[in-house]
Amino acid sequence: xxxxxxxxxxxxxxxxxxxxxxxxxxxxxxxxxxxxxxxxxxxxxxxxxxxxxxxxxxxxxxxxxxxxxxxxxxxxxxxxxxxxxxxxxxxxxxxxxxxxxxxxxxxxxxxx
Amino acid sequence: xxxxxxxxxxxxxxxxxxxxxxxxxxxxxxxxxxxxxxxxxxxxxxxxxxxxxxxxxxxxxxxxxxxxxxxxxxxxxxxxxxxxxxxxxxxxxxxxxxxxxxxxxxxxxxxxxxx
Numbered sequence: 001x002x003x004x005x006x007x008x009x010x011x012x013x014x015x016x017x018x019x020x021x022x023x024x025x026x027x028x029x030x031x032x033x034x035x036x037x038x039x040x041x042x043x044x045x046x047x048x049x050x051x052x053x054x055x056x057x058x059x060x061x062x063x064x065x066x067x068x069x070x071x072x073x074x075x076x077x078x079x080x081x082x083x084x085x086x087x088x089x090x091x092x093x094x095x096x097x098x099x100x101x102x103x104x105x106x107x108x109x110x111x112x
Numbered sequence: 113x114x115x116x117x118x119x120x121x122x123x124x125x126x127x128x129x130x131x132x133x134x135x136x137x138x139x140x141x142x143x144x145x146x147x148x149x150x151x152x153x154x155x156x157x158x159x160x161x162x163x164x165x166x167x168x169x170x171x172x173x174x175x176x177x178x179x180x181x182x183x184x185x186x187x188x189x190x191x192x193x194x195x196x197x198x199x200x201x202x203x204x205x206x207x208x209x210x211x212x213x214x215x216x217x218x219x220x221x222x223x224x225x226x227x
Contacts, residue, residue: 033214040121042203042217043157058214090157092215097207100147101215103157 003027004104006091012110013081021076021107023091032074033101036060037088046089049074081111114139116206118218125194126226132179133189133221135204141165143209146180146187151220152200160202163187165209194225 004025013019023032030051035043045058047066055066063085067075078085091104115138125131137146148160163171163180170178175192191198204218 040219042219043215044217045214048214088155092157097213098145098209100159100162102159103149106155106157108155 004091004093004102006089006104006107008107009105010108012112014112015082017081017111019078019081019109021089021091021109023074023076023104025072025091025093025104027093027095027102028071029093029095029099029102030071031094031096031099032068033092033094034058034064034066034074034076035090035092037090037106043090046076078109078111081109083111085109086111114141114206114208114216116204116216116218118202118204118221120221121219122222122224124224124226125191127194127196129194130190130192131194131223133191133202133204133223135187135189135218137185137187137204137206139185139206139208141208141210145207145209146178147205147207147215148176148178148187148189149203149205149217150198150200151203152197157203161189191223196225196227199223199225 007022033048034046049055049068065077089107092101094101117136144165146163150158161173179188201220203220205215
């Protein structure tokens with residue numbers, strides 16, 4: 001969905017480096033999410049935010065942190081990247097708790 | 113905790129045929145939402161169809177329809193007149209209808225449409 005953008009689309013980094021993945025949306029949604037996708041495991045929730053002041057851990061938050069800079073922006077950071085964080089990362093947004101989630105195009109991250 | 117199970121890791125279908133993908137879920141909630149998402153090779157996650165648990169009528173979107181069996185906690189996706197562009201991973205997802213809870217995904221079914 002072009003209304004949800006992620007940068008970068010692909011990134012290769014080295015173990016121990018700090019990296020930030022960014023998500024922006026023009027849908028005007030309050031809720032934003034970060035998911036991780038590994039082959040054969042579906043999508044797992046890392047963090048989610050229901051508004052600028054509300055941030056919650058998901059099922060696999062260890063090793064990650066987030067920042068909700070504005071309603072439209074939600075960033076995911078890996079403070080010290082490790083190889084098992086190699087995965088596809090998705091940002092998603094929704095208007096409220098009954099709403100469908102709309103996904104960005106994903107960021108493929110490789111940690112060497 | 114809610115769980116979503118897709119028991120078919122891979123499936124294939126001939127072009128123009130019909131295929132059904134299975135999904136079961138476990139919940140004690142009475143109000144919830146179910147979704148099917150498609151992920152083609154481009155890796156974009158695309159909403160295929162959505163079903164509200166309080167609605168008895170099965171959702172339909174063009175060639176895509178669901179068979180929602182609430183008592184059995186089953187939510188299968190039927191794709192009619194399969195097209196090559198339907199080749200993708202398909203994910204079933206569950207969301208509670210109350211409170212602030214995000215999506216729970218199944219592990220996906222890889223569908224190949226063969227010419």
